[in-house]
Amino acid sequence: MGIYDAQHLKSFIVKVLTKQKVNEEDAAVVADALVRADLEGVGSHGISRLPVYSKRIKEGRFNANPTIAIEKKGSSVLTVDGDSGLGQVVAYRALQEGIPIAKETGVAAIGIRNSNHFGAASYYCQIACQENMAIIATTNAPPAIPPWGGKTAFLGTNPIAFGFPVTGQPDVIIDMSASIVAKGKIISAAREGISIPSDWAIGPDGEPTNDPKIALEGAVLPTGGVKGYGLALAVEILSGILTGAAFGPHIKSMYEEETLDPANIGHFFLLIDIEKFLPMEVFSGVLKTMLSEIKDSPKIQGVESILYPGERRAKSYQEKAVTGISLSTEVEQELQILARQLELAFPG
Incomplete structure (x- = not known):
């Protein structure tokens, strides 16, 4: 690697x-x-x-x-x-x-x-x-x-x-x-020779499998x-x-x-x-307010921060670019x- x-x-x-x-x-x-x-x-x-x-x-x-x-x-x-x-x-x-x-x-x-x-x-x-x-x-x-x-x-x-x-x-x-998962992840698992969670896919017989090669012969759930x-x-x-x-x-x-x-x-x-529909500054301003309120929502035990969709991608991009x-x-x-x-x- x-x-x-x-x-x-x-x-x-x-x-x-x-x-x-x-x-x-x-x-x-x-x-x-x-x-x-x-x-x-x-x-x-x-x-x-x-x-x-x-x-x-x-x-x-x-x-x-x-x-x-x-x-x-x-x-x-x-x-x-x-x-x-x-x-x-x-x-x-x-x-x-x-x-x-x-x-x-x-x-x-x-x-x-x-x-x-x-x-x-x-x-x-x-x-x-x-x-x-x-x-x-x-x-x-x-x-x-x-x-x-x-x-x-x-x-x-x-x-x-x-x-x-x-x-x-x-x-x-x-x-x-x-x-439940992108098929590309099953393809990657088969390439790397690692197992997958049994709730991802079924084999040709319709039964759950953790073997990605069998999953690729069957269907993703x-x-x-x-x-x-x-x-x-x-x-x-x-x-x-x-x-x-x-x-x-x-x-x-x-x-x-x-x-x-x-x-x-x-x-x-x-x-x-x-x-x-709206001036961009108005749309973005209200959206940012909503996202801020979402992130400030009470958290369940073990959760450090609440993310909205797009944050994880952006963080990964910034880190891996370096x-x-x-x-x-x-x-x-x-x-x-x-x-x-x-x-x-x-x-x-």
């Missing part, structure tokens, strides 16, 4: 992707999204995903240079065809088109199809917050969650994220999957039982049906080796211009193999 400088890892990601014909601007977006996830303590969505991205680019399942088609429908709606590009690239370009529309009309709804895994949904919330926008961001994913009462994966982990800007302190960033199942279904409708993307078992996993078919993942963004990012031995080895394959140097 080693500790790595964030800028060195970003540079490495850019070199890997540009070596595979991704243009430098797009490569920088992917690098920023992946490394930010690691900085924020969400390594399951960080640089550990680079080897599989690279492999799928090589196979042609991920389009290194997509022709992203963005069409404006009415005054506030964008439909986007990502041409099987890297998910971060497709989503970032769509947001850049949507933000000016939201500033003009107050809202912008963006439906994206023919995309791929786009990393942590929180990344797009942070982009919106920098523009004083509130945002709801959703994406569907390959089948992972069974319908309530079933034992076969049908719906994706289907995260939904919310972002609300706060002046002078960490933004409120709520990023949660409909599953929804968070909150039937409520998580309902949330996953709602995100599937927004991200898959409404956008014209694939849904449920018709989405191809980037970890699936037996196909060259595109994943056709869908994303949905709703941008809201706060200034069209101390560096820790990568597991397994991830290090995969990245070193990738570097050798592309005749690049992995950061020391």
Whole structure:
């Protein structure tokens, strides 16, 4: 296990992707999204995903240079065809088109199809917050969650994220999957050869398991039982049906080796211009008052401080930007193999 400088890892990601014909601007977006996830303590969505991205680019399942088609429908709606590009690239370009529309009309709804895994949904919330926008961001994913009462994966982990800007302190960033845990954490556990809690997933027989490899053959359980199942279904409708993307078992996993078919993942963004509702200073001031009152709430025994969503990420980011990012031995080895394959140097 080693500790790595964030800028060195970003540079490495850019070199890997540009070596595979991704243009430098797009490569920088992917690098920023992946490394930010690691900085924020969400390594399951960080640089550990680079080897599989690279492999799928090589196979042609991920389009290194997509022709992203963005069409404006009415005054506030964008439909986007990502041409099987890297998910971060497709989503970032769509947001850049949507933000000016939201500033003009107050809202912008963006439906994206023919995309791929786009990393942590929180990344797009942070982009919106920098523009004083509130945002709801959703994406569907390959089948992972069974319908309530079933034992076969049908719906994706289907995260939904919310972002609300706060002046002078960490933004409120709520990023949660409909599953009890992100599938990436089970993938990471399988890679590292460690067990998982038995309430995370079931095996193909429908029984709980603490073996991540068996869990990956079965299904991840929804968070909150039937409520998580309902949330996953709602995100599937927004991200898959409404956008014209694939849904449920018709989405191809980037970890699936037996196909060259595109994943056709869908994303949905709703941008809201706060200034069209309240002056930003008023919105932020009242929000800060509420957050302060939340943090001052009486605490249960053993709790030192109450955090609001977004604080932990911001603290981790600040700390790791100085101390560096820790990568597991397994991830290090995969990245070193990738570097050798592309005749690049992995950061020391």
